[in-house]
Amino acid sequence: MQDDEDRIVVEHVYKTFNVYLDKANSIKEKVLFWNRNKKEKREVLKDINLTIKNGEAVALIGVNGSGKSTLLKLMTKIIYPNKGKITTVGKLTSLLELGAGFHPDFSGRENIYFNASIFGLTKKEIDNRIDKIIEFSELEQYIDNPIRTYSSGMYMRLAFSVAINVDADILLVDEILSVGDQHFQEKCLNKMKELKNEGKTMVFVTHGLGSAKELCDRAIWLNNGKIEMDGNTSDVIDAYVKRTT
């Protein structure tokens, strides 16, 4: 079934989290309170099957707790499924949470290096991109200041600029189109469109149905850990809105 055009293939994926009501953190507690160690299994994803092809921009929608973010985390390999298999082809970057590896005492420029190296770039690749990254963030004046002096908006702008310039084949984005002010948000949206036109594969988790409609040509509606509907963005969103309101 594997196809050259497939970028993300999710096959029969199940994910359960153990929710500890009262977790024993030490051996002492484990021995003393062995019967207290109650846990609840919470099935977050049940038998998910989907294939995302090269160049597709897919929106994952659904109410809170429906498993969207979990599915995205599974795709990035931060967590692993209990059952089933996820295959990804090509370089993958996730914009799950921005600014991983940022160190407040180092300058913006140094942090670009730290952050980009976590995404798997080499020094040379970062050297080539650094001007583009700084330009995109519009932080030229402050780039050599330690980032603890940045405002939270500036911090996010820097983080977003690094992530977006990694040049990955697959981009996973979790609810971060709300970075910065109006001007910067528009810039991000335009950059996303540009990447889409370049043929990158993208998956968005979003509650912003408007931007989903604008960017994506396919939407997947998750409900209670199952795929409720998968298809054309406006059809799925219409059905979703009808159900939830």
Next chain:
Amino acid sequence: MNIFTNIYQYRELLKTSIKKDIGGKYKKSFFGILWSFINPLLQITVYAIIFPIIMKNNIENYTVFMVCGLIPWTFFSSVINRSSCVIVDNGNIIKKVYFPREILPISLVTSETVTFVISSIIILGFVLGYGMGISVYICFFPLLLIAQYILSIGLSFIVSSITVYFRDIQHFINVFLQLLFYGTPIVYSLQTIPEEFRWILHLNPMTYIIEGYRNIFYYQQKPDVGHIFGVIVLGIIITIIGYFIFNKLQKKFAEEL
């Protein structure tokens, strides 16, 4: 093997985290990098005063004898100690992005190795200061370093991944290291141990490592190459087992942290 391509691809991350580790350790302290000398020197002073008094021995130049064991031991014990919290301390990043998790223990061991090589200057200082001179056998130093490096990587894989699930191990390790300190011929010589108990020390790979350093710096004779290769083989076995354990456990790191 997947691990090698992974690490090659993320080599920049490995490099920056080693640099951050070495440079960041003393970044905010007044004496800076000098601490990597002051700390062991203070420890040496204490031991050099105490041990000759409480444990009578007829070892010539006892201070040099002890320094040859103490500096490599410090390397070993700080690797084990720091391994026990390396994953937990980096929980924030682990929960946020994907990167090969094995980078963390590997960069820890590597940066400790660099620190050790720098602090070997102390050994040289003592050997020269006591007028013992330097022999050609010092060329075995890299071989010993490799043996200890491989052993450390393997143990680091195991310790770092298991502590995520049992945080108690952090405390247990402190006790265990103290015990092992006396179970390794650092402040005493192997010969002073009664014959019938010596086999216990021979079960400890650090015995061979310390004896090796002592041979090249203190006795100035050829170390037992067979023993060193034995440690290398053991280190490789532990590393392979350790990697399998690490790889199995790392899948749930983000959930457990």
